[in-house]
Amino acid sequence: MSNELDLTKRETFRQWTYDKLRYCDTDRQGHVNNAVFATFCETGRVAFLYNPEDPFAPPGTEFVIVRLTLDFRAELRYPGRVDIGTRLLSIGRSSFRVAHGIFKDDTCHATAEAVMVLFDGKTRRAVPIPESLRARLEAL
Amino acid sequence: MSNELDLTKRETFRQWTYDKLRYCDTDRQGHVNNAVFATFCETGRVAFLYNPEDPFAPPGTEFVIVRLTLDFRAELRYPGRVDIGTRLLSIGRSSFRVAHGIFKDDTCHATAEAVMVLFDGKTRRAVPIPESLRARLEAL
Amino acid sequence: MSNELDLTKRETFRQWTYDKLRYCDTDRQGHVNNAVFATFCETGRVAFLYNPEDPFAPPGTEFVIVRLTLDFRAELRYPGRVDIGTRLLSIGRSSFRVAHGIFKDDTCHATAEAVMVLFDGKTRRAVPIPESLRARLEAL
Amino acid sequence: MSNELDLTKRETFRQWTYDKLRYCDTDRQGHVNNAVFATFCETGRVAFLYNPEDPFAPPGTEFVIVRLTLDFRAELRYPGRVDIGTRLLSIGRSSFRVAHGIFKDDTCHATAEAVMVLFDGKTRRAVPIPESLRARLEAL
Numbered sequence: 001m002s003n004e005l006d007l008t009k010r011e012t013f014r015q016w017t018y019d020k021l022r023y024c025d026t027d028r029q030g031h032v033n034n035a036v037f038a039t040f041c042e043t044g045r046v047a048f049l050y051n052p053e054d055p056f057a058p059p060g061t062e063f064v065i066v067r068l069t070l071d072f073r074a075e076l077r078y079p080g081r082v083d084i085g086t087r088l089l090s091i092g093r094s095s096f097r098v099a100h101g102i103f104k105d106d107t108c109h110a111t112a113e114a115v116m117v118l119f120d121g122k123t124r125r126a127v128p129i130p131e132s133l134r135a136r137l138e139a140l
Numbered sequence: 141m142s143n144e145l146d147l148t149k150r151e152t153f154r155q156w157t158y159d160k161l162r163y164c165d166t167d168r169q170g171h172v173n174n175a176v177f178a179t180f181c182e183t184g185r186v187a188f189l190y191n192p193e194d195p196f197a198p199p200g201t202e203f204v205i206v207r208l209t210l211d212f213r214a215e216l217r218y219p220g221r222v223d224i225g226t227r228l229l230s231i232g233r234s235s236f237r238v239a240h241g242i243f244k245d246d247t248c249h250a251t252a253e254a255v256m257v258l259f260d261g262k263t264r265r266a267v268p269i270p271e272s273l274r275a276r277l278e279a280l
Numbered sequence: 281m282s283n284e285l286d287l288t289k290r291e292t293f294r295q296w297t298y299d300k301l302r303y304c305d306t307d308r309q310g311h312v313n314n315a316v317f318a319t320f321c322e323t324g325r326v327a328f329l330y331n332p333e334d335p336f337a338p339p340g341t342e343f344v345i346v347r348l349t350l351d352f353r354a355e356l357r358y359p360g361r362v363d364i365g366t367r368l369l370s371i372g373r374s375s376f377r378v379a380h381g382i383f384k385d386d387t388c389h390a391t392a393e394a395v396m397v398l399f400d401g402k403t404r405r406a407v408p409i410p411e412s413l414r415a416r417l418e419a420l
Numbered sequence: 421m422s423n424e425l426d427l428t429k430r431e432t433f434r435q436w437t438y439d440k441l442r443y444c445d446t447d448r449q450g451h452v453n454n455a456v457f458a459t460f461c462e463t464g465r466v467a468f469l470y471n472p473e474d475p476f477a478p479p480g481t482e483f484v485i486v487r488l489t490l491d492f493r494a495e496l497r498y499p500g501r502v503d504i505g506t507r508l509l510s511i512g513r514s515s516f517r518v519a520h521g522i523f524k525d526d527t528c529h530a531t532a533e534a535v536m537v538l539f540d541g542k543t544r545r546a547v548p549i550p551e552s553l554r555a556r557l558e559a560l
Contacts, residue, residue, distance in 0.1 A: 010393050019362075024319050024453040028446035028498070034205055035444050037176035039304050042355045046303050050359075065174055069209040078448070079326075081300075124240055160440045160501075163466050164315050164459050166308035168358070173304040179444050185501075186443050211529075218308070223441075288542055314485055319453035345454055349489040 005087075007101050007111035008073065013085025015140060020081045029138040032076040037102060041068060044086040044100045048140065049116075056137070058130060060121050066095070074109045076102075082109070085102045087101035088140050094126040095120050097135055145227070147241050147251035148213065153225025155280060159189035160221045162267050164225070177242060181208060181252045184226040184240045189256075198270060200261050202234075206235070207255040210277040215222045228280055234266040235269065238279055285313025285367075287391035288353065291416050295420060297327035299363045311358040317382060318348060321392045324366040324380045328420065329396075336417070338410060340401050346375070347395040354389045356382075362389070368420055374398050375404040375418060425507075426491065427531035429523050431507025435560060437467035440501045447491045452496040457522060458488060461532045464506040464520045468560065469536075476557070478550060480541050487535040488513070495524075501530070508560055514538050514546040516557055 005012050019040050020089070027033040049063060057063055082104050089097040089139050100112040122126045129137075145152050159180050167173040188194050189203060196201055216222070222244050229237040240252040260267045269277075299320050307313040329336050329343060337343055337387070338406050364385050369377040380392040400407045409417075439460050447453040456542050469476050469483060477483055496502070502524050509517040520532040542548045549557075 009178055018300070018301065022319055024297065024447055024455050027444055027447035028448065028450045030448045033182075033444040034208070035175060035178035038178040039208075039302055042173075042303050047361075065212060067209070067211050068174070069177075069207070071207050072205060079330075091303065140284050158440065159442065160438070162439065164307055166311040168306035168310045170308045179442055182443050187290055190499075191499055219466075235346050253335065273507050287423055312464075314459035314488070315455060318458040322453075345492055347489070347491050348454070349487070350458075351487050352485055418503075 001096075002058050005089075005099065007099050008108035009081065010083075010085065010101070010103060012099075013087050013101055013126060015044075015048055015086045016083055017043055017086075018083050019043050019075075021078045023078060026078050030077075032078060034072055036074065037070050037110050037112070040084050040102050040110075041070070041083055041100045041114060044084040045098065045114060045116070047084070048086040048098060056133060057118065059135065060120050061127055062121055063116045064115055064119045065116050067113075070129060071111045071114045072109070073111065074107055076109045080104055088137055091129060091134055091137055093115050096129070144172065145239065147231075147239050148248035149242070150223075150225065150243060150248075152239075153227050153241055155184075155188055155226045156248065157183055157226075158221050158223050159183050161216075161218045163218060166218050170217075172218060174210075174212060177210050177212065178208060180222055180224050180242050180250075181210070181232060181240045181254060184224040185226070185256070187216040188238060196273060197258065198273065201244050201258050201267055202261055203256045204259045205254055206257050207253075209253045211251045212249075213251065214247055214249045216244060216254070220244055222249070228277055229253065231269060231274055231277055234268050236269070285369075287379050288388040289378050290363075290365065290381070290383060290388075292379075293367050293381055295328055295366045297323055297364050298361050299364065301321050301356075301358045303358060304360050310357075312358060313417075314350075314352055315373065316394070317350050317352065319346060319363055319388075319393060320382050321350070321380045323362040325378065325394060325396070327364070328366040328378060332360050336413060338413065341398050341407055342398045345394055346391060346397050350390055352390050353385055356384060356389045360384055362415045365403075368417055369393065371414055371417055372377065374408050376409070377386045380399055381398060401416075422444055425509075425519065427519050428528040429501075430503075430505065430521070430523060433507050433521055435464075435506045437463055437504050437506075438501050438537055439441040439463050439504065441496075441498045445496060446498050450497075452498060454490075457490050457492065457532070460522050460530075461488060461490070461520045461534060462503055464504040465518065465534060465536070468518060476553060477538065478553065479524060481547055482541055483536045483537050484539045485534055486495055486537050488532060489534075490530055490532045492530050494527055496529045500524055509516050509533065509559055511549060511554055514548050516549070522553050543544070
């Protein structure tokens with residue numbers, strides 16, 4: 001499914017959040033350090049899934065990221081802010097995949113894909129995604 | 141080639157460096173934040189490629205990371221240090237792939253793969269990897 | 281002069297900027313790690329002094345921070361953003377002092393004072409602040 | 421008491437720990453970003469006070485940092501590691517002061533002073549330091 005989507009286009013994403021660049025995000029090469037992009041993805045994931053009033057993860061379970069793939073597409077320069085788009089790609093039995101696009105102005109600086117698994121907080125094992133959560137994720 | 145390697149085993153790696161965990165690496169879930177693993181990979185890459193006396197990248201060129209894939213395998217707890225193994229996976233025309241294994245004590249906490257491209261500093265385009273660099277990378 | 285000012289009040293500051301809190305700013309105690317406040321102060325300083333079109337520091341000189349004092353006043357919780365107020369406190373021969381207030385909603389979470397020195401980029405020694413720069417700083 | 425001590429000398433400190441510099445600690449000025457020094461101080465504080473087998477803070481209480489003063493003394497360059505010395509300066513009724521020295525090779529890059537207060541975890545108010553804790557801190 002991700003093959004059919006162009007993650008470098010803003011119109012691919014409907015869920016948006018942002019991060020403000022910090023001076024210390026830069027490194028001595030002069031641009032924003034590439035590890036900070038993992039943080040941008042986390043900001044996108046949290047905005048996508050975090051709802052303190054009505055949590056996505058059923059009681060006793062939690063989402064755990066098991067894989068993150070980052071494609072760096074352009075050097076990112078301080079100062080400014082990045083817009084972070086997030087989109088559901090697919091849902092499996094106990095996992096789902098989301099895509100991110102990191103934009104500054106009109107330029108896509110990175111795209112990413114994250115695989116999240118629903119874990120039982122006690123057994124630390126993957127558990128099936130309940131239908132209600134599946135429906136809610138698909139609605140995003 | 142990476143399919144044949146077990147990146148979760150210490151014996152897969154010959155090049156080693158480390159990072160010391162910092163209290164601020166933890167997040168409110170109590171473990172080391174997953175974005176910090178991108179930094180551990182950078183530490184591994186830099187130790188692998190950084191040689192101030194005899195730089196790997198030919199004059200006027202530089203290595204740029206274009207893709208990073210992180211597989212999170214176990215929660216990482218503060219305090220302590222992580223051992224970071226790095227290994228060349230393959231060399232293409234203007235790019236090469238390296239693998240990382242992030243270990244604490246006897247546990248592999250993450251594995252990763254990075255794709256690096258040799259760029260011309262002025263034209264910002266990929267350039268072929270010279271034979272001398274190819275030989276040097278293969279010797280690692 | 282700072283003794284007469286109440287840095288915990290928003291009305292003490294006229295120059296404002298902000299930082300957006302990031303999930304990784306938290307530590308395992310559950311709140312924003314105290315070292316991140318030094319970054320908020322940097323954000324305030326940069327917003328105060330950074331003007332790419334018309335730099336404050338004369339050619340060949342640069343501002344260097346020589347002292348930072350942070351007073352932590354309240355636990356800071358994710359998510360949200362902090363408003364960062366900055367104000368000139370005093371100007372000496374080659375240095376000046378600024379104060380910061382870090383606010384979230386109506387609560388002052390920290391105040392700070394920074395001493396900046398004007399350095400010659402080559403000799404790495406303090407140089408007197410020119411009259412034009414002095415006037416410009418006082419105008420802030 | 422701190423006036424009598426030369427915090428820029430290694431011999432002033434008996435308690436030592438270290439941090440390994442990371443590439444992302446640098447900023448676009450080419451040196452280690454000044455906010456990272458607050459992290460080095462935290463590393464020193466934690467090494468000074470953290471003892472999982474026999475915690476310093478009595479049950480139901482915790483140490484909270486209320487003030488941190490950093491004096492930046494020299495530009496810090498990547499790569500390498502910093503040695504962090506920590507020393508008790510004085511103990512008050514419910515607070516104590518520690519000093520830090522941040523060294524790389526033979527150079528002191530920063531000194532710092534932190535004020536810690538013992539807080540009741542529930543009331544969030546300062547509580548007196550018990551005699552046993554006072555003796556233990558003085559023994560350091």
